[in-house]
Amino acid sequence: MKENFLWGGAAAANQIEGGWDMDGKGVSTADCLTRGSLTKKREYTDGVLPGYDYPSHEASDFYHHYEEDIRLLGEMGLKCFRTSIAWTRIFPEGDEEEPNEAGLEFYDKVFEACKNAGIEPVITLSHFEMPYGLVKKYNSWLNRRTIEFFIRYCETVFRRYRDKVKYWLTFNEINFMSFHPEIGSGLRGLTQKEVYQAVHHMLLASARAVCLGHEINPDFRIGMMMAYPLSYPENCRPENVLCQIQDMDRHYYYSDVQVRGGYSAKARKFWERYGLTPSMEPGDEEELRAGCVDFIGFSYYQSNVSSVEKGKERAAGNMTGGVKNPYLKASQWGWQIDPVGLRIALNTLYDRYQKPLFIVENGLGAADQLEKDGHVHDTYRIAYLKAHIEQLKLAVEEDGVDLIGYTPWGIIDLVSAGTGEMKKRYGLIYVDKNDDGTGTGKRYPKDSFYWYQKVIASNGEDLDGQE
Numbered sequence: 411m412k413e414n415f416l417w418g419g420a421a422a423a424n425q426i427e428g429g430w431d432m433d434g435k436g437v438s439t440a441d442c443l444t445r446g447s448l449t450k451k452r453e454y455t456d457g458v459l460p461g462y463d464y465p466s467h468e469a470s471d472f473y474h475h476y477e478e479d480i481r482l483l484g485e486m487g488l489k490c491f492r493t494s495i496a497w498t499r500i501f502p503e504g505d506e507e508e509p510n511e512a513g514l515e516f517y518d519k520v521f522e523a524c525k526n527a528g529i530e531p532v533i534t535l536s537h538f539e540m541p542y543g544l545v546k547k548y549n550s551w552l553n554r555r556t557i558e559f560f561i562r563y564c565e566t567v568f569r570r571y572r573d574k575v576k577y578w579l580t581f582n583e584i585n586f587m588s589f590h591p592e593i594g595s596g597l598r599g600l601t602q603k604e605v606y607q608a609v610h611h612m613l614l615a616s617a618r619a620v621c622l623g624h625e626i627n628p629d630f631r632i633g634m635m636m637a638y639p640l641s642y643p644e645n646c647r648p649e650n651v652l653c654q655i656q657d658m659d660r661h662y663y664y665s666d667v668q669v670r671g672g673y674s675a676k677a678r679k680f681w682e683r684y685g686l687t688p689s690m691e692p693g694d695e696e697e698l699r700a701g702c703v704d705f706i707g708f709s710y711y712q713s714n715v716s717s718v719e720k721g722k723e724r725a726a727g728n729m730t731g732g733v734k735n736p737y738l739k740a741s742q743w744g745w746q747i748d749p750v751g752l753r754i755a756l757n758t759l760y761d762r763y764q765k766p767l768f769i770v771e772n773g774l775g776a777a778d779q780l781e782k783d784g785h786v787h788d789t790y791r792i793a794y795l796k797a798h799i800e801q802l803k804l805a806v807e808e809d810g811v812d813l814i815g816y817t818p819w820g821i822i823d824l825v826s827a828g829t830g831e832m833k834k835r836y837g838l839i840y841v842d843k844n845d846d847g848t849g850t851g852k853r854y855p856k857d858s859f860y861w862y863q864k865v866i867a868s869n870g871e872d873l874d875g876q877e
């Protein structure tokens with residue numbers, strides 16, 4: 411791997427920080443999501459209501475542990491740390507004229523700690539959250555004014571952290587909007603037409619942020635972020651092959667705009683067919699064209715299978731799931747594990763766009779066991795990460811893919827986005843915190859911590875570990 415390859419780890423404000431109402435922070439949409447489980451759906455309440463259990467409120471308490479946590483990340487040898495800024499720490503309600511200084515200071519300290527640990531921050535501007543005030547008062551992304559508020563927030567953080575942060579991502583997994591629009595917008599019960607209108611505003615906001623960021627610091631590298639739920643046709647039946655193409659088109663809808671600078675012909679036909687054409691203002695298309703991203707960030711956890719055949723057994727998964735793949739094993743949460751799929755994803759995305767790629771999430775959610783002696787023997791996680799790193803190396807070294815870095819998800823245990831559980835752990839660092847509120851909050855490096863330390867120190871050469 412090239413010398414400056416960014417071996418790292420990833421997290422997000424609402425899943426790791428806690429301190430949901432500290433130092434002037436406002437209520438974010440993520441603060442209104444209740445805890446769920448594999449069998450119980452998370453509920454999105456109308457604001458923060460008494461009697462509900464909201465896991466983001468305490469999460470892993472990175473808010474009070476960031477120094478220790480970043481020191482540990484430095485010990486692991488991380489070159490970069492992907493996390494997000496909580497928009498509501500900076501603009502609590504979303505529509506203030508002036509930012510909240512205490513919120514800005516918190517991230518000053520976080521980035522300073524990163525610098526001291528030799529870690530490059532990679533910052534998501536909006537990771538599945540936004541000010542709840544913007545949802546209540548303005549109807550979130552359905553309203554064009556939200557673009558203005560988002561840009562005010564971006565300008566504030568771009569200027570403040572101009573010399574501290576170089577890598578930025580606009581919206582986390584923006585393609586989630588087509589499947590769970592409430593996660594990205596805080597709005598429930600949207601019609602399809604409204605979804606595509608809100609998405610148009612988000613895409614414009616992203617493009618405008620890219621242009622503004624480059625103006626503020628031409629060295630900024632600003633990327634998009636999509637979930638990449640790679641899908642295979644179930645077999646060589648032509649209808650299934652077509653079905654696979656159509657399934658993937660739902661995701662390229664977003665990346666085509668953010669990477670190529672405009673809606674595809676297919677997207678326009680899709681609007682026409684279903685009456686979904688979003689209303690646009692003169693100049694919108696030019697803005698989209700001007701705001702192409704510098705790189706493509708994506709998450710990869712599993713692959714899916716596309717089929718037109720009814721009644722097939724289905725697998726769970728990030729976002730969509732799909733028909734069960736008989737060649738793959740699945741995680742405890744039913745996500746099908748497919749390391750070769752990562753090489754396929756890298757090849758496919760690079761062939762399509764010829765832009766640098768960045769794997770900003772990948773990992774295994776598992777119910778880890780903290781032993782009495784403070785160890786966590788997560789050999790299954792080592793096996794998962796090792797198999798995926800082997801494949802990303804092949805994509806780079808044999809297929810010539812331009813890959814900036816790799817940041818395994820939930821590098822420190824945090825709250826699951828899908829289920830709201832702490833129990834679904836991804837970390838290489840264990841956080842002693844349980845779903846019932848018990849636990850000391852203490853951090854324990856897992857076996858995978860020491861394994862990844864070796865991987866990074868050898869720049870990906872030494873992948874041996876006990877599996």
Ligand code: BGP
Pocket residue numbers: 422425538582583637709728771775819825826827828829834
């Ligand atoms: C992605 C999100 C993350 C994260 C991850 C794992 O969709 O960007 O926020 O949580 O998936 O998903 P989960 O937490 O549901 O296991």
